[in-house]
Amino acid sequence: MRYVEARLGIAGPERTKRKGEQALDRLRTVAGRGGTDAALVVALLESAADTAESHRAISALPSAERDLWTSVGARFDKRTRLKNDQRLVDAFGALLARSVVGDTAMAELLGVDRSRVSQRLADRSLYAFTAGDERCFPRWQLVDGKPLSGLKVVLRATDPALHPLTVNHWFTTPNVDLEIDDEPVSPVTWLATGGDPQAAADLADL
Structure with a gap:
């Protein structure tokens, strides 16, 4: 303390x-x-x-x-x-x-070892921010207990120094350049429904 x-x-x-x-x-x-x-x-x-x-x-x-x-x-x-x-x-x-708090909790949710969580963070196929002494994993990056397909491509295009609220807002807010049936969707929805990860990554220069 x-x-x-x-x-x-x-x-x-x-x-x-x-x-x-x-x-x-x-x-x-x-x-x-x-x-x-x-x-x-x-x-x-x-x-x-x-x-x-x-x-x-x-x-x-x-x-x-x-x-x-x-x-x-x-x-x-x-x-x-x-x-x-x-x-x-x-x-x-x-x-x-709305986040999973701690590497141990995230590992249990994914059904992997804690070291695998660290590896995913290192290769940027998972996103986490720090609160106190814990790493916190927003749940929007998970679908049915698994990381979004193509998430690594998009995360690698974002600045790792961005504030977590900025990252959260961008991933969860409809983007006019990402459309499904002529309706703007968020990068999360885009990836979850099979959208091209590179199309979202090209917009991730925040």
Whole structure:
């Protein structure tokens, strides 16, 4: 838990410190259970820490630079930032809830050894993101307990540094350049119904 304590940076007034310590006690209880709940709590705490850091960076912008960003539509007011932060936290929590948490759980689902899961991640025939100390595998990449056909071709065309929410949105959102019976479909649906993986890969330069 020292890592989480460091990311939280508990300090300041005594009341704030007490509340932080109480929150950490609750976190220890949840984390001790393991599984999805623990991964979600740690991931959201890390997200909060990252958000706080970005807010400090925004506050440090020179006034002329802030004015320039404002002139092209950027909004730095606290209410807007908090609303956007909440949306991101909610979206990340929803993605985590729709994911298989941990290499062991994924190996059991696929009916393979854990080492095979690591191999698939290395050759990019599976996709995972990290939450806390666990790797999480979005379920959209699985059909009947098996990885989507052609997934490797598409994953290899995507930037591995992309945020998991960006990857999730692209794979699960209808794309006008992928059509079945004149209707746009998502890359996931495209692959699941036998579409050419290269056609999706050509669109994956996000």
